[in-house]
Structure formats: structure tokens, C-alpha cells
Amino acid sequence: MTTHLKVAVIGAHGRIGSEAARAVEAAADMDLVAAVDRDDDLAELTGAGAEVAVELTHPDSAPANVDFLVRNGIHAVVGTTGWTDERLDTLRARLADSPGTGVLIAPNFSLGAVLTMHFARQAARFFESAEVVELHHPNKADAPSGTATRTARLIAEARREAALPPQPDATATALPGARGADVDGVPVHAVRLRGLLAHQEVLLGDTGETLTIRHDSMHHSSFMPGILLAARRVPRAPGLTVGLEHFLDLG
Numbered sequence: 001m002t003t004h005l006k007v008a009v010i011g012a013h014g015r016i017g018s019e020a021a022r023a024v025e026a027a028a029d030m031d032l033v034a035a036v037d038r039d040d041d042l043a044e045l046t047g048a049g050a051e052v053a054v055e056l057t058h059p060d061s062a063p064a065n066v067d068f069l070v071r072n073g074i075h076a077v078v079g080t081t082g083w084t085d086e087r088l089d090t091l092r093a094r095l096a097d098s099p100g101t102g103v104l105i106a107p108n109f110s111l112g113a114v115l116t117m118h119f120a121r122q123a124a125r126f127f128e129s130a131e132v133v134e135l136h137h138p139n140k141a142d143a144p145s146g147t148a149t150r151t152a153r154l155i156a157e158a159r160r161e162a163a164l165p166p167q168p169d170a171t172a173t174a175l176p177g178a179r180g181a182d183v184d185g186v187p188v189h190a191v192r193l194r195g196l197l198a199h200q201e202v203l204l205g206d207t208g209e210t211l212t213i214r215h216d217s218m219h220h221s222s223f224m225p226g227i228l229l230a231a232r233r234v235p236r237a238p239g240l241t242v243g244l245e246h247f248l249d250l251g
């Protein structure tokens with residue numbers, strides 16, 4: 001008899017959480033043992049014997065939910081954004097008391113977005129300038145997106161490794177916000193527009209040429225293969241992993 005992975009979804013009434021609950025239910029090797037949202041008790045997960053929980057709620061809610069999961073030895077696949085360095089440090093300290101538990105935090109579960117970040121990091125050292133434009137639906141809680149923030153950090157890391165100087169920008173006067181948010185020296189611009197779902201462009205420029213890397217998620221289904229892959233893999237990855245790329249072989 002094959003044993004199915006017991007998976008719970010937290011944030012199961014939300015845009016991505018509801019899609020994730022359906023994807024888990026449809027997966028031949030998984031059982032959806034709990035699907036909870038804001039007013040539910042997380043004790044449902046322990047009662048149901050959840051082995052892995054997929055956390056897709058709100059940046060203000062995720063740290064406490066993940067803390068609960070780690071304290072109860074439930075592996076976590078976290079898509080919720082808003083993980084500052086301070087929040088990650090707190091989580092690492094909690095994980096130290098539960099060394100067998102795995103937590104994956106991924107700002108984006110779609111393969112195209114993971115590749116966009118990978119390619120942007122690869123390309124960054126060859127260009128004088130790089131900026132990130134993310135475009136999302138107007139109901140999104142945070143700006144800039146978790147993906148854009150991580151993309152900018154990866155670009156900044158590559159620029160530092162290549163000892164590139166700060167990006168040129170002769171702007172002397174600007175309306176507040178006109179040059180976007182400064183994420184580790186990389187400008188990040190956020191567009192909120194009905195009709196959009198989740199999109200990102202990485203613009204790289206140097207003398208006489210530009211390179212644009214663009215990714216579009218047209219539907220929440222784009223995130224599901226990554227979420228299911230992460231749920232299968234996270235029990236074998238104790239500790240904290242940030243980024244789905246660590247569970248993929250990107251060469």
C-alpha cells in the first residue's frame with residue numbers, strides 16, 4: 001500500500017491558497033488533510049496529522065503561522081511574502097530547536113519566475129545598469145512584490161561579486177517615488193493594474209544595448225507544479241531554504 005503525503009493548506013480561501021488546496025486534492029500522492037483560513041484553529045493541522053503545510057496568507061500572518069508549524073514539527077512550504085532579514089533570523093532561531101523540520105520560503109513558485117531570477121543574476125555583472133519593474137493585480141497586499149525584491153537582491157549580489165560601481169543616475173530633482181524603491185542599490189518599480197495577475201521585467205542596460213527579461217503568470221495554476229514539488233521535497237530538507245531554485249537542478 002502506498003502512503004500519501006498528508007498536506008494542509010493555510011490561507012485556503014485566498015486567491016492562491018484555494019488553487020493550492022485544489023492542486024493538493026488532485027495530486028495522486030497527497031491527501032489534503034486540512035484547509036484552514038483566518039478564523040480557523042491551527043490545531044486542526046496537528047489533529048489531522050499534517051506532515052507538510054503550505055502557507056499562503058498575508059505578510060503580517062505568515063511568521064506566527066510558520067512558528068506554529070515549526071514548534072509542532074510540521075514541514076512548511078511558504079509562499080507568503082514579506083520575509084525581512086529580521087523575520088528570517090527569528091525563524092532560524094526557532095528552527096534550531098526543531099532540527100528535523102524543513103521550511104522552504106519561496107517568493108515565487110512558477111518555473112518562469114525562478115528562471116527569470118536565475119537569468120537576471122547571471123546577466124547582472126555584464127551590464128552597467130539594472131532596474132526591475134513588477135506588475136500585479138490591484139488587490140495585492142504588498143509592494144514591491146517578494147519576487148521583485150529577491151530579484152533585485154540577487155542582481156545586487158552579482159554586482160558586488162563583480163565589483164561593479166553604483167549604477168549611474170544623474171537625477172537631480174524627482175517627485176517622491178519617481179525612481180522607484182531602492183532595493184540594495186537596484187531601483188524597483190511596482191505597477192498595480194486591474195487585468196494583470198503577476199508579471200515582471202528585468203531591464204539591463206549598457207552602451208548601445210539593452211536586455212529585457214520578462215515573465216508573465218497568466219493564472220494561479222502557474223504556481224502549482226512548484227508548490228507540489230516543494231511539498232514533496234521539503235521533508236528531506238531540514239532547516240531553512242530560501243528560493244525554489246534550491247529544489248531544482250538549474251545547471
Ligand SMILES: NC(=O)C1=CN([C@@H]2O[C@H](COP(=O)(O)OP(=O)(O)OC[C@H]3O[C@@H](n4cnc5c(N)ncnc54)[C@H](OP(=O)(O)O)[C@@H]3O)[C@@H](O)[C@H]2O)C=CC1
Nearest residue numbers: 011013014015016037038057061079080081106107108109
Ligand atoms: N510564492 C508564490 O509563488 C506566490 C505567493 N503569493 C503570496 O501569497 C500571499 C497570499 O496571496 P493571495 O492569495 O493573493 O492573498 P488573498 O488575500 O487572496 O488570500 C490570503 C488568505 O489568507 C487568509 N489569512 C490571512 N491571515 C491569516 C491567518 N493568520 N491564518 C489563516 N489565514 C489567513 C486571508 O483571510 P482574510 O481575507 O480574512 O484576510 C485570505 O483568505 C501573498 O503574500 C502573495 O504575495 C501569491 C501568489 C504566488
Ligand SMILES: O=C(O)C1=N[C@H](C(=O)O)C[C@H](O)C1
Nearest residue numbers: 081107108140145146147198
Ligand atoms: O501577490 C501575488 O499575486 C504574487 N505574489 C508573489 C510576490 O509578491 O512575488 C508572487 C507572484 O508575484 C504573485
